[in-house]
Amino acid sequence: MEQSQSDSSQPRSESSLSRSESSLSRRDALAALSALGMSATAGCGARAPQGGSDDEGGKENKRRMEVESTVQTYVAVAEVVYPTTLSGIETFVRSFIAARLDREERGTAMRDAVTELQTVADEWYDSSFESLAPETRDSLLRELGVDEADEDPDGTVSARVRFYVVNELLLALYSSPTGGELVGIENPQGHPGGTDTYQRGPSR
């Protein structure tokens, strides 16, 4: 417990929500990649299709469509789990998620979790997840128990959706300057924002 503390924090009287509207920038996307353990250059998006036979071209097309559908689901979840005051969500999610999905084991597990979520939407609502209204997406996630689940890469569907989908998105946002600034910390943990910010007083 070196210099850590075992406090349970109490609610505080004053909120530091200083702005009503924030938007995510490219800087945030790069920051998110860094917090998520990816180098910035890896974030250039899904690979371009390779040339080759029709068959290969067909496979590549299919793969791209699958990736696109996964990305759309991430965007659709982000619209639920990110604050409503935030704009630029789709660009932000697109800027880091492709590189995350490209990784061997982790990317596959992320795609699998999304497929399970899509299957649930299909079975329960006879619709794709992203075509559901945001309130329905929200209640679907809650009915699936994702809100109460502790994230776990090897757990139940709800724990995996929490780990690979919801928390993936929350980690990216709240370790980025814009996510941090929503709560009054422009250099949150996970973001290498330099040694000036800790010295600064609050901006009022």
Added chain:
Amino acid sequence: MSRRRQPSENVDVCVVGAGPAGALVAARLAEQGYKVVVLDAGPRFNPEDRLKRQERALRPAYDRPAVWDGDPKRDAHTASGEWFYPLNHARVKGIGGSTLHWQGMVMRLHQDDFASASERGAGVDWPIEYEDLQPYYAEAEQELGVAGGMDNPYAPPREGPFPMAPFEPSYSDSLFAEACAELGIDMHSVPNARNSEPYDGRSECVAYGTCQPVCPSGAKYDATVHIERAESHGATVIDRAPVQRLDHGSESVEAAVYVTPEGERHRQKAEMFVVACGGVETPRLLLLSESEQYPNGLANSSGLVGKYFMDHLFAGTGGVLDEPTRQNHVGFLTSGSHQFYDDADEDVGPFKLEFFNYAGPSPVELALSGDDWGDDLLGRLGEEYGNHVAVGGLVEQLPREDSYIGLDREQTDSHGNPVPDVHWNVGERALQTIERANEVQERILRELGAEITWQAGPDSTGPAYHHMGTTRMGTNPAESVVDPTLQTHDLANCWLVGSSVFPTGGAMNPTLTIAALAVRAADSLAEAL
């Protein structure tokens, strides 16, 4: 690196353990042209993976030991003392050792810490004085790269400035400064083994804020620095090679017996052996090396191997203000107070105070562990983050024979060896010291106008993860395990380096003293070779 993990021929020094103690000895001797082999129980971590480890540090699915691939079977242990000891949160096995996870606060012990019995009427005196160690402290600060200021009026005498300028005080330090000025409490900078500017080929701190347990930028010192230096001077470093025992004759160690991941068993012979496995595994390896000749374990004619296990205890008080306090931008401290340290006597030990820059929860961690999202989550983050303050501190625990590291013969690790039993007993003086530290902390927080919301006091304290005392240094072979050069009294070619040799612990984090002793031991080894 030896790919096949084979032993080498004609080795001058075999170092067991690649934490800062072993790595520094290895680097210093390899630089002088000696043939050195380092064996470490844990893996060599890929520096490229640090951001992935940082993600583990932030995500609730992983506990702290998992950040550095802790393995519960390999690292099995018990804790039979009055106080539970969470050993695997308190160490890392691998190239770099526990400094991979550490905080990186590096203070020198005070002069009176070396003379606790004579000056404070408690504990024992060290067989060396501050002045003996002072030049080595200076070298250790260069080796680790320490950023610190000359503004601490309570620090022991210094020969010159620190290698790097100190980190500037934080915004919350400025809030504390007003309260402390009112109370007549002096604040000063904290020395950090962390780059305030580029140093030794490593980046300056870029404020990732996850220092404990992982610094992705390399700005925080860790012992991979000295392992790399040792290797660049020809040392062989073998990872995943846990030493099972030290084979020995009556006067000397002959070989370190290690196993490889493939299950092969090898013997590394050498002229000299340095055991630098940390304050728990060093005594354990000696105890595991029992023989007909030494039925109580190696280097244990005093019967004191494993005895006098000490840690520092944490005292802390925290609360909330009705204004923003700007916490959790960085994961290290910039201000402390050593004003009360040398008031120590028989009843109250030395303690130091630290002004937190990471009081209260960090938003990203809160975000990943709630039952909410969207606007509700943002509302909760706004309520829970932003106005916390805390004053922490470490206090001294005295050496006691009934606080010890033993072998638990009922349980074995993944190699079939009895696991270490951390039998940790604390004692009254440490608890009284915590109370005293708490009083000062409360005064400061009250003056600041804080509502106090938590306290780590005598009943809720915990260890600081500094394992000391278990192979103590002394001049009398009946009362100590190593002599003042860190050579064991019993075996001429066996040296023990680390905080296990501390006769008392003071209340300063131990690693700068470990490093100073390691540099000094390397000199003595070179003389003996």
